[in-house]
Amino acid sequence: xxxxxxxxxxxxxxxxxxxxxxxxxxxxxxxxxxxxxxxxxxxxxxxxxxxxxxxxxxxxxxxxxxxxxxxxxxxxxxxxxxxxxxxxxxxxxxxxxxxxxxxxxxxxxxxxxxxxxxxxxxxxxxxxxxxxxxxxxxxxxxxxxxxxxxxxxxxxxxxxxxxxxxxxxxxxxxxxxxxxxxxxxxxxxxxxxxxxxxxxxxxxxxxxxxxxxxxxxxxxxxxxxxxxxxxxxxxxxxxxxxxxxxxxxxxxxxxxxxxxxxxxxxxxxxxxxxxxxxxxxxxxxxxxxxxxxxxxxxxxxxxxxxxxxxxxxxxxxxxxxxxxxxxxxxxxxxxxxxxxxxxxxxxxxxxxxxxxxxxxxxxxxxxxxxxxxxxxxxxxxxxxxxxxxxxxxxxxxxxxxxxxxxxxxxxxxxxxxxxxxxxxxxxxxxxxxxxxxxxxxxxxxxxxxxxxxxxxxxxxxxxxxxxxxxxxxxxxxxxxxxxxxxxxxxxxxxxxxxxxxxxxxxxxxxxxxxxxxxxxxxxx
Amino acid sequence: xxxxxxxxxxxxxxxxxxxxxxxxxxxxxxxxxxxxxxxxxxxxxxxxxxxxxxxxxxxxxxxxxxxxxxxxxxxxxxxxxxxxxxxxxxxxxxxxxxxxxxxxxxxxxxxxxxxxxxxxxxxxxxxxxxxxxxxxxxxxxxxxxxxxxxxxxxxxxxxxxxxxxxxxxxxxxxxxxxxxxxxxxxxxxxxxxxxxxxxxxxxxxxxxxxxxxxxxxxxxxxxxxxxxxxxxxx
Numbered sequence: 001x002x003x004x005x006x007x008x009x010x011x012x013x014x015x016x017x018x019x020x021x022x023x024x025x026x027x028x029x030x031x032x033x034x035x036x037x038x039x040x041x042x043x044x045x046x047x048x049x050x051x052x053x054x055x056x057x058x059x060x061x062x063x064x065x066x067x068x069x070x071x072x073x074x075x076x077x078x079x080x081x082x083x084x085x086x087x088x089x090x091x092x093x094x095x096x097x098x099x100x101x102x103x104x105x106x107x108x109x110x111x112x113x114x115x116x117x118x119x120x121x122x123x124x125x126x127x128x129x130x131x132x133x134x135x136x137x138x139x140x141x142x143x144x145x146x147x148x149x150x151x152x153x154x155x156x157x158x159x160x161x162x163x164x165x166x167x168x169x170x171x172x173x174x175x176x177x178x179x180x181x182x183x184x185x186x187x188x189x190x191x192x193x194x195x196x197x198x199x200x201x202x203x204x205x206x207x208x209x210x211x212x213x214x215x216x217x218x219x220x221x222x223x224x225x226x227x228x229x230x231x232x233x234x235x236x237x238x239x240x241x242x243x244x245x246x247x248x249x250x251x252x253x254x255x256x257x258x259x260x261x262x263x264x265x266x267x268x269x270x271x272x273x274x275x276x277x278x279x280x281x282x283x284x285x286x287x288x289x290x291x292x293x294x295x296x297x298x299x300x301x302x303x304x305x306x307x308x309x310x311x312x313x314x315x316x317x318x319x320x321x322x323x324x325x326x327x328x329x330x331x332x333x334x335x336x337x338x339x340x341x342x343x344x345x346x347x348x349x350x351x352x353x354x355x356x357x358x359x360x361x362x363x364x365x366x367x368x369x370x371x372x373x374x375x376x377x378x379x380x381x382x383x384x385x386x387x388x389x390x391x392x393x394x395x396x397x398x399x400x401x402x403x404x405x406x407x408x409x410x411x412x413x414x415x416x417x418x419x420x421x422x423x424x425x426x427x428x429x430x431x432x433x434x435x436x437x438x439x440x441x442x443x444x445x446x447x448x449x450x451x452x453x454x455x456x457x458x459x460x461x462x463x464x465x466x467x468x469x470x471x472x473x474x475x476x477x478x479x480x481x482x483x484x485x486x487x488x489x490x491x492x493x494x495x496x497x498x499x500x501x502x503x504x505x506x507x508x509x510x511x512x513x514x515x516x517x518x519x520x521x522x523x524x
Numbered sequence: 525x526x527x528x529x530x531x532x533x534x535x536x537x538x539x540x541x542x543x544x545x546x547x548x549x550x551x552x553x554x555x556x557x558x559x560x561x562x563x564x565x566x567x568x569x570x571x572x573x574x575x576x577x578x579x580x581x582x583x584x585x586x587x588x589x590x591x592x593x594x595x596x597x598x599x600x601x602x603x604x605x606x607x608x609x610x611x612x613x614x615x616x617x618x619x620x621x622x623x624x625x626x627x628x629x630x631x632x633x634x635x636x637x638x639x640x641x642x643x644x645x646x647x648x649x650x651x652x653x654x655x656x657x658x659x660x661x662x663x664x665x666x667x668x669x670x671x672x673x674x675x676x677x678x679x680x681x682x683x684x685x686x687x688x689x690x691x692x693x694x695x696x697x698x699x700x701x702x703x704x705x706x707x708x709x710x711x712x713x714x715x716x717x718x719x720x721x722x723x724x725x726x727x728x729x730x731x732x733x734x735x736x737x738x739x740x741x742x743x744x745x746x747x748x749x750x751x752x753x754x755x756x757x758x
Contacts, residue, residue, distance in 0.1 A: 122728070127687055129687075130687065130728055134646070134728055134729070221704075225704065226686075226702055260594065262598075263598040264598065265597075265598060265599055266598075266599045291698050291699055291700050293702075293707040298622075298623060298626070301622055301626075308611060309608060312607065312611040313604075320599075322586060325595070326586065326591050327586050327587050327588060328587075328588045329587065337579070341576070341579065344572060345572070349568070351568070354622075355560055355564060355622040355625075357557040357622065358557070360557065361557065361693065363689075363698060363724065364689060364691075364725055365693075430545070430693030432691065432732075438732070
């Protein structure tokens with residue numbers, strides 16, 4: 001226990017990141033189920049308006065700031081030194097500091113539920129001036145602000161650490177054009193974090209000044225401007241979307257190549273695409289603001305369309321990697337295919353929403369809820385499970401049960417789609433997001449009932465995963481058969497060392513002469 | 525604490541038109557935007573089916589039992605150029621379609637036939653017609669916005685407290701109501717009827733109940749409504 005709390009080992013910190021994010025994932029998932037329970041029927045009174053508003057606020061906040069984004073960084077913590085053949089990250093103590101800040105941040109945000117007046121209830125975007133008046137003035141909102149400030153600083157520190165590690169700590173022979181695609185995606189992510197997160201830190205600080213020190217940044221009565229909040233928030237908020245997807249693109253690339261038994265198709269193209277996405281994503285923030293009438297819609301529309309091109313490149317490269325391969329459908333590969341099928345829908349609806357006339361109708365409706373869940377849940381979350389199944393043997397020396405894994409995938413894939421397909425139609429029927437009740441008109445009752453049914457299937461799928469972890473760990477403890485160093489036939493360096501790796505990662509490094517050093521060792 | 529939503533919605537709930545909005549929008553601007561929707565839906569379906577086809581073909585044709593020996597190649601230069609150029613052409617086309625739809629929708633006439641001021645507040649709406657007619661709603665008695673048929677009405681939108689959004693799904697349109705800022709846009713309804721409207725931007729506790737209805741009436745009825753200073757309700 002003390003050993004884990006004081007460790008600076010990147011593998012232990014990475015694992016603690018992932019355990020913490022999965023804990024927050026369970027909490028945020030329970031909040032999601034409460035949302036679906038409330039919306040199961042029209043005019044339901046299972047939750048009060050204020051309770052519902054707190055719940056969807058913390059569901060979004062937790063999934064974004066404490067699950068999807070930090071899991072990617074946690075996995076990077078574990079993987080980056082292993083994949084580039086380094087003994088640890090560049091700044092191990094900074095790494096530990098960042099993790100404990102992050103864990104504290106999550107506790108601070110969730111402790112809002114214990115406050116008088118409840119947790120933050122102004123949405124994960126906390127638009128000013130809403131977050132400065134009435135129910136936005138409670139202690140819950142302050143804890144939300146402080147928690148996110150901590151999380152933003154922690155994220156910046158981790159990004160710095162990872163970028164320095166990848167640039168300076170590569171093993172001899174591991175040139176930049178030989179590092180796995182996952183490392184490139186992490187570099188792009190870290191660059192994005194360094195550009196975008198200071199804007200979040202600033203806007204949160206400004207909100208704190210407005211709330212407690214008599215500032216008027218966002219108060220129009222004193223010459224402040226609510227649009228300024230939206231600009232600063234989305235200048236962070238849209239790159240954040242790519243912080244939440246680029247690491248997962250990297251995971252999918254590794255998994256698809258391994259299970260297709262092929263090198264990555266179009267390696268250089270993938271790298272360029274990652275940086276094209278990162279670069280363009282700095283210039284698209286105001287597509288969240290098309291309906292404000294205060295931004296240059298054509299410019300932000302055009303840049304948003306352009307970002308579809310490098311994202312399309314990624315897709316073709318994954319398909320190209322599978323092309324003429326010999327594909328084995330183990331659980332990680334199933335999740336990777338599920339990722340592609342879901343994320344494609346998220347990407348296509350994203351292009352539609354980049355057209356302001358469509359956004360005028362779909363903005364802030366359930367059509368948007370459908371869109372971003374297809375990218376972040378159907379996309380990133382499926383890739384997250386692919387990563388868990390793929391690297392679990394490396395992290396813990398235990399292989400998860402394949403049969404349960406396939407059940408987990410099937411239930412999650414079916415449940416996810418049954419939950420979120422109806423939401424596109426709810427949006428077209430005029431259901432706004434973030435409403436705790438809706439009238440029984442059109443097909444809203446039916447569509448919501450289907451969505452709630454789907455969410456139950458999805459939740460069972462997630463429970464199968466935890467059952468899989470519990471039974472596999474238990475069975476492994478009884479059998480005491482060590483897992484092979486390379487159970488999947490992977491190509492990158494982490495598969496060259498034992499499962500789990502020794503404290504300094506490698507007893508000896510294989511020679512690195514190509515992008516697939518482990519394959520070279522096998523062949524020679 | 526919960527308002528009785530049943531009483532609130534029941535009197536007019538089922539009279540609203542439903543599900544036809546995208547196919548049959550109720551305003552001139554809505555019809556323009558429907559064109560944009562259709563182009564994008566068709567493009568989305570084509571691209572989606574093509575990529576799905578590629579994925580399913582790969583996972584069927586190259587599964588291990590059918591193709592035990594993987595080919596070892598790591599790229600295809602002409603193909604890589606092609607799949608940058610083709611999507612680029614597609615999005616350029618889509619951008620042109622977008623602009624063709626957006627410019628008329630965002631256009632506001634210099635001298636509008638009819639002007640209505642809309643002020644959003646937590647959690648209802650205030651409508652100010654010419655001649656000093658004012659309607660103020662509550663969450664439990666949502667106000668009605670009367671609009672003349674086939675005439676461009678300019679809406680002058682703002683907010684009294686936090687950011688709201690004026691959304692009428694039947695017009696396929698919304699615009700944010702932002703405190704300290706005025707947003708102008710035009711609506712030209714094309715058919716008589718009652719349509720649902722609501723706040724789309726989360727605005728706190730009773731955001732869900734911040735609704736209104738739009739009643740499009742023939743021009744003479746609207747004229748009488750204005751001339752009688754709101755007494756003769758259409």
